[in-house]
Amino acid sequence: MPTSILGEVGDLPGPAAVRTAQGAALQCPSCGSSHVAQVLGDNGGVSYVCTACGHSWS
Template identity: 75%
Template sequence: MPASILEEVGHLFDVGGARGTVARLSCPSCGSAHVAQVLGDNGGVSYVCTACGHSWS
């Protein structure tokens, strides 16, 4: 059993040999990495910071 979820899905991030490279979002308001991706009203993608509540798209 893998030691972490990243180890479990590591093969999904294997792009051109850059194994384990993950794009991380941070909140533009507070800088927190605790960001959730949500669907917007018209099917677009938006993000919300679970630390401060700031949302953006």
């Protein structure tokens, strides 16, 4: 397993903006990028990771 999500980004087909139920694109709170991926959290919750800077949050 890579030590950083940035090691996995090259394998992704392309950036996609995750949209909320209201249709607004999410932005990374760290860098402001809209290149955000939705991922499953440890306990089945939803988390997000910025594919531009690697910041993750839930």
